[in-house]
Amino acid sequence: MKFTIILLTFGTTTGVLAADLVDFWTDANFLGLKHTGQGNVGECKNLPGDFNDRISSAKARSGYRCTVWIDANCNTGTTGYSFDTSSGSSFPGWINDKASSWKCVRA
Numbered sequence: 165m166k167f168t169i170i171l172l173t174f175g176t177t178t179g180v181l182a183a184d185l186v187d188f189w190t191d192a193n194f195l196g197l198k199h200t201g202q203g204n205v206g207e208c209k210n211l212p213g214d215f216n217d218r219i220s221s222a223k224a225r226s227g228y229r230c231t232v233w234i235d236a237n238c239n240t241g242t243t244g245y246s247f248d249t250s251s252g253s254s255f256p257g258w259i260n261d262k263a264s265s266w267k268c269v270r271a
């Protein structure tokens with residue numbers, strides 16, 4: 165007899181599967197090393213070490229708007245920088261090479 169096991173992974177509290185929400189690049193104009201940020205909508209994520217304090221441009225995936233913060237853990241008490249699918253081609257100086265965390269919401 166043959167069994168097929170299907171494993172399903174569910175998100176934490178929302179029951180939504182983690183999705184590709186945003187792409188980050190280490191250079192302006194979507195160049196350099198790329199990191200695809202995966203998570204749930206509204207979930208705060210910290211950038212991995214190779215990208216922490218190095219991001220210079222980013223694109224939200226279609227249908228999302230994303231924000232980055234200088235501090236880890238999306239310190240919403242500080243100013244964040246928000247972008248959509250095209251407006252993050254060149255991070256302003258105050259957050260260029262300084263972002264450490266991010267969060268995306270539905271646009």
Ligand SMILES: [Ca+2]
Nearest residue numbers: 190218219220
């Ligand atoms: Ca950079």
